[in-house]
Amino acid sequence: QVQLVESGGGSVQAGGSLRLSCTAPGYTISDYYMAWFRQAPGKEREGLAATGSLGATTYADSVKGRFTISKDNANLYLQMNSLKPEDTAMYYCAARVGPGGWVSLRASSYNYWGQGTQVTVSS
Numbered sequence: 001q002v003q004l005v006e007s008g009g010g011s012v013q014a015g016g017s018l019r020l021s022c023t024a025p026g027y028t029i030s031d032y033y034m035a036w037f038r039q040a041p042g043k044e045r046e047g048l049a050a051t052g053s054l055g056a057t058t059y060a061d062s063v064k065g066r067f068t069i070s071k072d073n074a075n076l077y078l079q080m081n082s083l084k085p086e087d088t089a090m091y092y093c094a095a096r097v098g099p100g101g102w103v104s105l106r107a108s109s110y111n112y113w114g115q116g117t118q119v120t121v122s123s
Helices: none
Strands: 005-007 010-013 018-023 033-039 046-051 057-059 067-071 075-080 089-096 117-122
Touching: 005 089, 018 033, 018 089, 018 117, 033 067, 033 075, 046 067, 046 075, 057 067, 075 089
Parallel strands: 010 117
Antiparallel strands: 005 018, 018 075, 033 046, 033 089, 046 057, 067 075, 089 117
């Protein structure tokens, strides 16, 4: 069982920045397909950014140019710049562990999820 733990959420004013982190104790993050998602109240879960073991990345149009996904052996990161009030949501990291997988923004591509970290952006 893979446990994913997010951190780094908080409250920030519009235009500010935050960096989210996700770790999986006992596992090497860089070995897996990983992604960041978010879900705001009353809205569907949205894939934001994803990365694979060879470093390929993909981004949702809503965050392209503002958010950057990266990872090292122990952590997955999401650097979020130029934050907007509409970025307010619970943010989740996700992992694909096991055979198969690709760099994807679809929730069904991942089989492990963290508990989430809240990001609130005020105007």
